[in-house]
């Protein structure tokens with residue numbers, strides 16, 4: 506059975522694929538991990554799921570030598586940077602992140618020349634080369650904390666202008682120099698769609714990812730990463746939520762909070778790259794050991810330094826080992 510980029514509705518076919526994946530996972534001593542935005546059937550079959558950093562850290566703890574990373578390219582790269590001894594597979598070679606592609610190494614070098622001596626913070630949604638050229642990385646969970654940890658008043662932030670603007674709103678004493686990158690999925694949602702959803706569900710709280718533009722964040726009851734959203738919903742007295750991020754997240758929120766209701770404010774809240782991985786491609790990846798993502802050692806070392814600096818900020822605050 507070859508890879509199938511289509512999503513089949515045929516139950517027998519799906520069951521056959523699931524059995525094949527389970528068999529191959531054992532035979533190859535592999536672990537399957539999936540991002541929160543992946544298709545429900547991929548999240549269901551995965552051993553571990555979470556946001557990009559949670560997953561990269563999880564890879565460090567697994568015993569398996571082979572890790573199939575159901576996500577996009579920069580995530581598999583980050584897993585490889587943190588775990589060079591493991592074989593990291595990305596089931597669909599073309600699964601990338603348009604936002605990560607908006608900043609390249611030459612572009613970042615040019616930007617640094619305009620602001621000599623100003624430290625660069627890069628969002629983990631970036632290539633290994635960009636991470637290596639930056640001073641420190643951050644995620645959507647710790648971005649404010651990371652920027653605040655720097656002694657410099659001026660900070661270059663790449664590539665997400667929306668996350669950068671959100672950080673600026675929290676840290677007025679800093680001057681954030683923004684890059685023009687953005688996540689097309691979060692950017693294409695209109696304010697009208699949010700206002701309509703709020704009208705339709707007046708009791709619902711609006712939870713939003715900081716990759717959303719300010720025009721949406723201004724209406725949010727909670728702003729945070731996907732793991733932050735999970736924690737917020739779990740502890741909230743509210744029973745209804747309008748979810749301001751990629752719609753794959755609703756599957757996990759609903760599974761972990763069966764008594765609560767979740768609404769997607771727009772059918773456009775969909776990341777095409779995150780939906781490329783199907784059960785067919787996952788089986789193909791396990792069977793053939795493809796597509797391996799490996800970062801060259803000199804780049805890996807530099808990128809690792811930026812990631813380690815970020816992890817040190819997190820562990821200083823929380824008192825735990827990163």
Ligand code: SF4
Pocket residue numbers: 542577601602603604605630688689690691751776777778779
């Ligand atoms: S949702 Fe946005 S940031 Fe995430 S992978 Fe897709 S394009 Fe990139």
